Amino acid sequence: MKLKSLLLGLGLVAGISAAQAEDPFKVGFVYVGPVGDHGWSYEHNRGREELEKHFEGKVTTSYVENVAEGADAERVITQLAKSGNDLIFTTSFGYMNPTLKVAKRFPKTTFEHATGYKRSKNLGTYALRTYEGRYVSGIAAGMMTKTNKVGYIGSFPIPEVFRDINSAYMAAKTVNPNVEFKIVWVNSWYDPGKETDAANALMDQGVDVLLQHTDSPAPLIAAEKRGMRAVGQASDMSHFAPEAHIFSVRDDWAPYYIKTTEAVINGTYEPADFWGGFKDDMLSIASINENLPADVKAKIKVTYDDIRSGKISPFTGPITNNEGKVVVEAGHTLTDTELAQVNWYVEGITDAIPH
Missing domain, CATH: 3.40.50.2300 (Response regulator)
Structure with missing residues (x-):
């Protein structure tokens, strides 16, 4: 109580609350290969970088690379959810069942799985044509x-x-x-x-x-x-x-990553099955x-x-x-x-x- 009174006297409590309210939105990514593969994971990671750049400090991202499909994937996805990520993109077909399992355990986190077909209330899917x-x-x-x-x-x-x-x-x-x-x-x-x-x-x-x-x-x-x-x-x-x-x-995943993150932040996100191709410039x-x-x-x-x-x-x-x-x-x-x-x-x- 004495600490709170002191903080109130200094006008700091409101400042602390505002700072907490402005914590960056956290987005996690899981890659099946290294970001230097010059292919699939490289382009997903480039999309992640574009996502951060677009939101100019309002969004922070992290990634785990070289994650094997199966038990390793479930462990990594779980850790990303436990670490407070608001949105998690899992970017390989073999992550489908692990993503679904973790999504059920973390209903307040939004999950997106690339190239799969299993969805739930907080899990959407996306793919390229x-x-x-x-x-x-x-x-x-x-x-x-x-x-x-x-x-x-x-x-x-x-x-x-x-x-x-x-x-x-x-x-x-x-x-x-x-x-x-x-x-x-x-x-x-x-x-x-x-x-x-x-x-x-x-x-x-x-x-x-x-x-x-x-x-x-x-x-x-x-x-x-x-x-x-x-x-x-x-x-x-x-x-x-x-x-x-x-x-x-x-491949260009940036437009989808930006659009989806925006929807989750704005509260307009609905899990769906999205396919992007030539006409979407993806x-x-x-x-x-x-x-x-x-x-x-x-x-x-x-x-x-x-x-x-x-x-x-x-x-x-x-x-x-x-x-x-x-x-x-x-x-x-x-x-x-x-x-x-x-x-x-x-x-x-x-x-x-x-x-």
Whole structure:
């Protein structure tokens, strides 16, 4: 009581309360790879940095990198919630169930999970239409290959990766009916050694254009060394392979991070399922190589514009899978819910679905 009277006399209590009321809003991030992967986690982290810059001191952020999917993820997400983060973004598919479990235990914290499909009262989901970028990649690969063999380095057999392989293949077939895809799975998001081995194994089989759903520039570097071509993943990877690089499909998460944080702060947040793509400027084609033939450069730009405007929608039927079953009826375009459940290869891909 004496301390309170003294503080009142000095006019400090109101000041202390005001300072407490103005504590920065805290946002935590969980990354599956290192922020220096030059791919997926690198771009999520760049979005985090843009978020802090946008709010000019009113928002503070923290992150944990290299978090394995599973028990480690649950532990890290729990710690971020216990540490007083108001909003937590978990940025890999394998964080889905851990995020859901922690969200139930911390109902006053808002959670957002990237690429998943499970939501609750305080848990939303968000994703990029990466298949749009893969469609443009497939167009370029189909036009650039001289052997008619395109290699695809897959990370994990999940809907996002199946969607993107299918999208790239369907696009390639529109410009090159003779093209075939060879797929190697590395069962990792970021492992430069495995990615290099996969790239070389594919090139040893006659592949002369590489696509990837992994996060390091290793496949591009391997292609550069052997005089082949490749497309960069998630960020602008052109400087790693000046000759081999066709273009990169770049992710930009900043607009979503800023918008979502603003909504939580303002009390207008509602958990939903958000997908961003070309038309949202959250996905872009970066650094088209000047060494490409003029017709390839023109086709890349036209295809981008057509997807952005809605003229092309990659998953519009009829689409048959490689077991002969119609998976998208004529005239139907897969909804986001249906896109999140793709677990098949399109007709023409000869590989079996890995289990």
